[in-house]
Amino acid sequence: MRLARQSSLVVAVAVSLSALAQGQGIDYAKIEILTEKIAPNLYILTGSAGADPGHQDAAGGRIGVLAGPDGIFMVDAQYAQITDKVVAAIRKISSEPIRFLVNTHVHPDHTAGNANFVKMGALLFAREELREEMLRPPAPSAAGSPPPARDPARLPVVTYGMGDPVKLRMNGEIVDLIPVRAAHTGGDTMIRFENADVIMIGDFYRNYGYPFIDTNNGGTLKGALEALDATMKLAGPNTRLIPGHGTIINRTDIVPYRDMxxxxxxxxxxxxxxxxxxxxxxxxxxxxxxxxxxxxxxxxxxxxxxxxxxxxxxxxxxxxxx
Ligand SMILES: [Zn+2]
Structure with missing residues (x-):
């Protein structure tokens, strides 16, 4: 009897924790988008704190916006439920069309808004591996009902594998989409803005919570360690490294993280x-x-x-x- 009671308690706790991991309990209405200018035409958009149980410090994943007369280049798409707030924040920066979007990796806090931006005219870039990860059938719900239909517009149109970076030249900037071998996921990309001396590194580094390597989506520990080494080599002493979550860092901050x-x-x-x-x-x-x-x-x-x-x-x- 006592055993049975204990195990039902364990089940209840496990269910609520897995609900948390799947992004349930997010108070989308409460999320505000905070904009930070980090270079003359480069901006970082971050969700406010206290609304996303999985990311208490800042809701969702960080967005990058390169603005200028050639149109907007965007890194990551946040949760679909807050696209209108993201667009409003972008419109305060620029009225040019959102032309290009790239995903750092497959997780919904970075990609769930993809289809919304694609329908506004953005061309979506990502790793071929990310596209494959997105195409995998979703798990059926606990109640056994079939998963909701998914919008094909969420899928990357231009894909690339490992190899040389994809380069975009626009708004006086050279943007490098740098493929990362299986690290946080199997389809990670770092985005480097050469003139601004900024690299958006995605989630293989994080300074809020311990490292998360998503092995179910192709991530590997070895690859994450390699990615950290590659980032330290790629970055100069003043390069700002912008993770998907947590604070902005320099290459020296990676040393204690890797050592841990x-x-x-x-x-x-x-x-x-x-x-x-x-x-x-x-x-x-x-x-x-x-x-x-x-x-x-x-x-x-x-x-x-x-x-x-x-x-x-x-x-x-x-x-x-x-
Ligand atoms: Zn993330």
């Missing part, structure tokens, strides 16, 4: 060698030396804290030899 991943990886590898199970590794709280320096690290994320999600990912990646 390597530290946790070494601890987990050691415990695997000692024959420890995933539960034992989680119970050992291997992130403890870093917890004080990772805001949001002990908040719920998926089926546990973001620290647990990270440690489980490291465990399964090392266990499967990735």
């Amino acid at each position: 991943i390597l530290g946790v990886q070494a601890r987990v590898q050691q415990m695997i060698r000692e024959g420890k199970s995933e539960q034992e590794v989680l119970a050992a709280k291997v992130t403890a030396p870093y917890d004080a320096k990772v805001p949001g690290g002990l908040l719920p994320a998926g089926a546990g804290t973001s620290a647990d999600r990270f440690v489980s990912m490291v465990y399964s990646q090392l266990k499967s030899g990735k």
Whole structure:
């Protein structure tokens, strides 16, 4: 009897945490779009804090807007429910048409608004892998009802694989779409603005919560570490690196982040060698030396804290030899 009660409690907690991971509980009406000018014609749009349980510090993923007489180039599309607010913020910057949109990766906080912007005339660029990730059938709902039909306009029109960056020249800027080998997801892109000396790096780095490597969408731990190294090489001492979430950083900020991943990886590898199970590794709280320096690290994320999600990912990646 006691056991049964406990397990129903566990189920209830697991259900509410997975609802959180799927972006439920977001108060879209409460989200405001904050605009920051970071170069003469480059702007960053961020959702306000306190409305998105999965991203308490700032709702959704960051948007980049390159404006000028050649039209608008945009990085990422935020949640579909707040497209009107994003468009209103863009219209305060420029009245030119939104011509190009690129996705840093597949997650809905970066892509759910795609179809809205495509219908306004934007040409959508992304990795071929991202397009494949988007085409995968969605999981049926818990109630067993079929998933809602998806708008084909959400899909990238121009796709590219690994290899040389795709370059766009407009508004006096050279924009490089730089493919990243399987890191946060299997279809990551960094967007570099050469003259502004800015790189929008997506989500393989984050300073709010522990690293999230989405292995279900092709992300890998090894690829994330490679992406961090590549970013440090690509960036100059003054290059501003803009993650999808959290604060804007320089290349030196990547060093302690990479060292934290390597530290946790070494601890987990050691415990695997000692024959420890995933539960034992989680119970050992291997992130403890870093917890004080990772805001949001002990908040719920998926089926546990973001620290647990990270440690489980490291465990399964090392266990499967990735
Ligand atoms: Zn994100």
